[in-house]
Amino acid sequence: MRNLLKNIVATLISLSGIHILIRELLCRNRVAILMYHDPKPTVFAKHLAYLSHHWTVISLQTLVSAIYQKDFSQIPPKSVVITIDDGHRWNIELLPLLKQYRIRPTLFVCTQIIGTYRHFWFKIAGQSKAEREKLKKLSNAERLVHLKQTTDFEQEKVYPDRQALNIAEIKKMTQDVDFQPHTQFHPILPYCTETECRQEILGSKTDLEKLLGIECSHFSYPNGDYTEREIEIVKASGFQSARTTNIGWNTLETGPYQLKTVPIADDAGLPLFRAQLTTIPQRMNKWLRPLLKK
Ligand SMILES: [Zn+2]
DSSP: OHHHHHHHHHHHHHHHTHHHHHHHHGGGSOBEEEEESSOOHHHHHHHHHHHHHHOEEEOHHHHHHHHHHTOOTTSOSSEEEEEEEETBGGGGGGHHHHHHHTOOOEEEEOTTTTTSSOOOGGGOTTOOHHHHHHHTTSOHHHHHHHHHHHHOOOTTOOOSSOOBOOHHHHHHHTTTOEEEEOOSSOOOGGGSOHHHHHHHHHHHHHHHHHHHSSOOOEEEOGGGOOOHHHHHHHHHTTOSEEEEEEESOBOTTSOTTSEEEEEOOTTOOHHHHHHHTTTHHHHHHHHHHHHHHO
């Protein structure tokens, strides 16, 4: 039902030409930060080919600097930033495309999962979306106890198969990828104690800086969840910006610790991708979700 709706909306947007109107009129001085997770190279290649014709891909640093300087004059109209979350293993396969299109996306990685055979808690096999959503409402300690009891999952357990990028892959990618932290283990930060929260945020910065010998300036909130407390800790940890999952474009008025995003489905065909660049399907999905549940 939801897929059918999605396709209808994507087709309507394509036919109406509204995606062109939004791009040409609205996106002259607004920047979209696209958010991916684990796109297949075949899908990502189509998106990049389309972007290369109609948009300019800029770096996250360029956008954040412009926001701080309150000056978008150096940003080409119709610009997008590409971000990829978590540090999924198959992200390595995107490397030839990044070289081909000469773009340098930001990859937000969980620093205690990359380079290990530990697993992402939200990728536990057999876990339904509803179960996962319920877990996101438990305190961090309760969630971990529940996962241990029901699935034998442990954050630091070593599994036979690898889910995240390894160190050799990361080092191979550093020229073409801006690596930035996304906590250590991907907890839901507002449900962490203050100590856990500081450890996850500052700890991930220290981990990645040590690993790559660079300074990390940008953060993204796992699951997009944050409160004033997280903003304060991110600031105090020395970050310049943080990306949320709040849907929308970024302007000179956007707060650097509440950067907005345009979520892109990892498997989006070209019509849906074009539609998602307008943010209409994502906004509709947000409104319709509670209704479709009933
Ligand atoms: Zn994430």
